[in-house]
Amino acid sequence: xxxxxxxxxxxxxxxVILSVASPSFLTGTNLSSVVRQTAVxxxxxxxxxxxxxxxxxxxxxxxxxxxxGLLGAMAMVQGxxxxxxIIGLAIGAACGLANGVMTTALRIxxxxxxxxxxxIYRGLALIVSKGLPVHEIPPAFSYLAEGNLLGVPFVLWVLxxxxxxxxxxxxxxxxxxxxxxxxxxxAAALYSGxxxxxxxxxVYxxxGLLTGLAGMIEASRxxxxxxxxxxxxxxxxxxxxxxxxxxxxxxxGSVLGTLVGAFIMGLLANGSDLLGxxxxxxxxIIGAVxxxxxxxxxxxxxxx
Amino acid sequence: xxxxxxxxxxxxxxxxxxxANLSVNAGEVHLLMGENGAGKSTLMKIVAGMLPRDSGExxxxxxxxxxxxxxxxxxxxxxxxxxESLLAPHLTxxxxxxxxxxxxPGFGLVHRGRMRERAAHIIEEHRFPLQADWRVDKxxxxxxxxxxxxxxxxxxxSLLIFDEPTSSLSPVESEEVFRIVRSxxxxxxxxxxxxxxxxxxxxxxxxxxxxxxxxAVHSGPLSDISTDDLIHHMVGRELSAVYTRTPxxxxxxxxxxxxxxxxxxxxxxSFSVRAGEIVGLAGxxxxxxxxxxxxxxxxxxxxRGTIRAGGQLLRVRSPRDAIRVGMVLIPEDRQRTGLxxxxxxxxxxxxxxxxxxxxxGFLNHAADRAAAAELTARLRIRSESPEQKAGRLSGGNQxxxxxxxxxxxxxxxFLFDEPARGIDVAAKLxxxxxxEELARGGAAILMVSSEIGELIQMADRILVMRHGQIAAELPxxxxxxxxxxxxAVKSSMAAAGExxx
Numbered sequence: 123x124x125x126x127x128x129x130x131x132x133x134x135x136x137x138v139i140l141s142v143a144s145p146s147f148l149t150g151t152n153l154s155s156v157v158r159q160t161a162v163x164x165x166x167x168x169x170x171x172x173x174x175x176x177x178x179x180x181x182x183x184x185x186x187x188x189x190x191g192l193l194g195a196m197a198m199v200q201g202x203x204x205x206x207x208i209i210g211l212a213i214g215a216a217c218g219l220a221n222g223v224m225t226t227a228l229r230i231x232x233x234x235x236x237x238x239x240x241x242i243y244r245g246l247a248l249i250v251s252k253g254l255p256v257h258e259i260p261p262a263f264s265y266l267a268e269g270n271l272l273g274v275p276f277v278l279w280v281l282x283x284x285x286x287x288x289x290x291x292x293x294x295x296x297x298x299x300x301x302x303x304x305x306x307x308x309a310a311a312l313y314s315g316x317x318x319x320x321x322x323x324x325v326y327x328x329x330g331l332l333t334g335l336a337g338m339i340e341a342s343r344x345x346x347x348x349x350x351x352x353x354x355x356x357x358x359x360x361x362x363x364x365x366x367x368x369x370x371x372x373x374x375g376s377v378l379g380t381l382v383g384a385f386i387m388g389l390l391a392n393g394s395d396l397l398g399x400x401x402x403x404x405x406x407i408i409g410a411v412x413x414x415x416x417x418x419x420x421x422x423x424x425x426x
Numbered sequence: 427x428x429x430x431x432x433x434x435x436x437x438x439x440x441x442x443x444x445x446a447n448l449s450v451n452a453g454e455v456h457l458l459m460g461e462n463g464a465g466k467s468t469l470m471k472i473v474a475g476m477l478p479r480d481s482g483e484x485x486x487x488x489x490x491x492x493x494x495x496x497x498x499x500x501x502x503x504x505x506x507x508x509x510e511s512l513l514a515p516h517l518t519x520x521x522x523x524x525x526x527x528x529x530x531p532g533f534g535l536v537h538r539g540r541m542r543e544r545a546a547h548i549i550e551e552h553r554f555p556l557q558a559d560w561r562v563d564k565x566x567x568x569x570x571x572x573x574x575x576x577x578x579x580x581x582x583x584s585l586l587i588f589d590e591p592t593s594s595l596s597p598v599e600s601e602e603v604f605r606i607v608r609s610x611x612x613x614x615x616x617x618x619x620x621x622x623x624x625x626x627x628x629x630x631x632x633x634x635x636x637x638x639x640x641x642a643v644h645s646g647p648l649s650d651i652s653t654d655d656l657i658h659h660m661v662g663r664e665l666s667a668v669y670t671r672t673p674x675x676x677x678x679x680x681x682x683x684x685x686x687x688x689x690x691x692x693x694x695x696s697f698s699v700r701a702g703e704i705v706g707l708a709g710x711x712x713x714x715x716x717x718x719x720x721x722x723x724x725x726x727x728x729x730r731g732t733i734r735a736g737g738q739l740l741r742v743r744s745p746r747d748a749i750r751v752g753m754v755l756i757p758e759d760r761q762r763t764g765l766x767x768x769x770x771x772x773x774x775x776x777x778x779x780x781x782x783x784x785x786x787g788f789l790n791h792a793a794d795r796a797a798a799a800e801l802t803a804r805l806r807i808r809s810e811s812p813e814q815k816a817g818r819l820s821g822g823n824q825x826x827x828x829x830x831x832x833x834x835x836x837x838x839x840f841l842f843d844e845p846a847r848g849i850d851v852a853a854k855l856x857x858x859x860x861x862e863e864l865a866r867g868g869a870a871i872l873m874v875s876s877e878i879g880e881l882i883q884m885a886d887r888i889l890v891m892r893h894g895q896i897a898a899e900l901p902x903x904x905x906x907x908x909x910x911x912x913x914a915v916k917s918s919m920a921a922a923g924e925x926x927x
């Protein structure tokens with residue numbers, strides 16, 4: 123049990139250490155900026171959690187983020203903010219659904235499918251925008267990423283709502299139960315009469331939807347629709363899930379774990395900024411944390 | 427040659443072995459028997475160097491030993507033939523026999539010719555039906571075991587451990603294994619042989635040690651102990667070796683199959699099963715019994731023929747189509763297809779009927795727990811809690827979970843593929859009792875088994891499959907010899923037999 127809580131303790135320890143080491147850490151401004159910086163990864167990682175629990179993987183989320191953000195921004199310029207957000211979410215969900223349908227209908231390994239769509243979605247974003255960012259976003263849209271509600275960043279509320287929703291899906295719906303079942307043993311799920319193809323597709327669509335939302339937040343943060351945004355985010359999102367106890371073999375993972383994993387990486391980045399660590403070292407540290415987290419998890423399982 | 431005294435081993439709070447004794451002589455086949463969970467596998471893992479012991483004396487050829495890994499045990503001449511083989515499937519027989527100790531001039535170079543030659547020599551000496559350059563993934567389970575045996579011989583082993591070697595073999599293949607075991611004994615090697623099957627132990631064993639709850643409760647020559655005494659030692663109470671059931675008059679026809687074909691494994695299969703009836707399905711491995719179950723359940727597509735469930739024509743394209751009309755499969759391989767072993771027992775129990783415990787896609791956890799509790803009580807599933815991982819249950823209890831999950835969905839046609847494989851005597855009787863209760867409750871049952879004795883005990887009628895066809899339909903009280911004749915004999919003779927019968 124103690125080892126299962128290890129990521130949680132790590133997060134608290136990191137928090138305490140940074141509070142002592144840097145006077146500017148435990149300030150409203152800094153903590154808000156940590157939340158704002160990690161919200162995008164956090165929300166993507168929530169979707170990735172469900173995909174990984176169902177035994178899948180989605181390498182295309184970084185590209186979905188860019189395509190959804192870009193098309194959402196374009197719709198905003200042409201129409202309205204509401205239309206833009208709807209378009210962004212719809213594009214995200216559609217891209218995710220396409221991933222799911224391809225893995226189930228063509229029976230191709232999701233790693234390969236999403237490796238392909240990672241290129242396709244990114245390419246589409248570049249084609250549509252001719253490689254140029256979209257700038258004329260209505261100023262009010264910046265509220266999504268930069269605004270405050272009840273004294274805390276608005277994105278924190280968005281994140282909490284998403285986390286609660288995904289937690290509900292995992293623990294209290296058929297979709298969640300089926301996701302665990304498919305990820306834990308796909309053959310047994312099929313033999314048990316679980317509608318495997320439908321629910322696998324649904325899981326990828328959900329991840330796409332959340333990534334579409336993350337794309338809109340990213341667009342609001344930058345106040346541009348960037349066809350090149352989100353590169354490498356897929357790996358950070360996967361890392362957050364894995365640090366939080368998710369297993370790439372499927373059948374394991376939790377919302378709380380993923381949030382903790384994402385915040386551990388967020389604090390590491392923030393901490394090294396505050397302490398003036400060489401940014402190149404950040405990558406080394408985060409890489410080491412990923413390996414350590416999984417090593418401890420494997421050790422715990424083998425001990426049992 | 428091998429002497430174990432008072433071996434103890436604990437896993438966390440659970441004592442797996444609490445005083446196990448075993449002594450094996452050169453040139454004898456020593457049977458190791460006991461229910462699942464009695465500690466047989468743990469003891470053998472200690473002997474083969476896969477686990478350290480907590481305490482006790484381990485004497486090998488007169489000296490005390492402490493193996494830290496299987497390699498050390500192998501170097502001292504102790505090898506294990508695994509049920510699920512640990513071979514490299516893409517390599518050849520010869521490459522597998524010499525894996526890790528390839529002959530060659532050094533520097534990591536391999537002398538392929540010499541390796542093949544030496545492998546062929548071992549194969550010939552023991553008359554294994556193998557070729558040195560066959561690829562291992564093309565071999566049957568029996569063939570793979572033979573490769574493992576060759577490997578052990580090549581390593582110069584003098585003690586070989588067989589863990590249920592025949593559990594996935596046909597009778598003919600099993601005979602081949604017995605022959606090999608006897609030939610190893612004739613070469614003055616020691617053999618430890620784990621089995622659950624009463625019929626085969628008399629065929630190969632010399633002496634026997636029985637474990638119960640981690641202790642050796644009996645040891646001695648096999649000829650001195652009756653089968654009833656043996657079972658008594660294993661379970662610690664009186665238990666009949668034979669399950670006797672009272673057939674009930676069958677009701678309406680629930681499952682009717684006509685001219686079903688799936689090339690090249692099933693040809694022109696026609697049969698029916700009525701409510702309250704248990705129909706046995708006999709045949710050799712590869713005769714198409716599991717393939718028939720899989721086709722009926724919608725796992726494999728069929729080419730031709732009709733399936734009727736309760737009179738209604740059925741098109742099965744996936745298991746869901748079969749489940750919808752109440753036809754379910756309890757598959758042969760629990761770990762791979764029957765259960766999600768890493769998920770809680772409760773999740774496994776209700777996964778097939780989540781709509782019963784949910785509304786608009788939302789789960790009702792109280793109903794879910796209640797349903798799981800009811801099924802657990804009904805089938806007497808022994809688990810620490812409904813949240814325990816299914817994979818941590820004993821084989822018999824896993825099988826009960828695999829059956830129980832279909833009861834919530836009100837299934838009425840049950841296809842059992844080897845329901846008693848790999849589970850101990852007591853659990854087997856409970857599983858049979860469950861099957862009988864289902865039949866009594868009006869279900870139609872098709873039961874595949876490779877143990878003809880089981881079918882004779884359970885079935886009202888027995889269908890014998892051979893080469894993808896139903897070779898004969900026999901009454902339940904047919905003699906094993908007759909069933910074997912239809913299952914194994916060449917077509918012309920069977921045809922003659924059918925005419926005569």
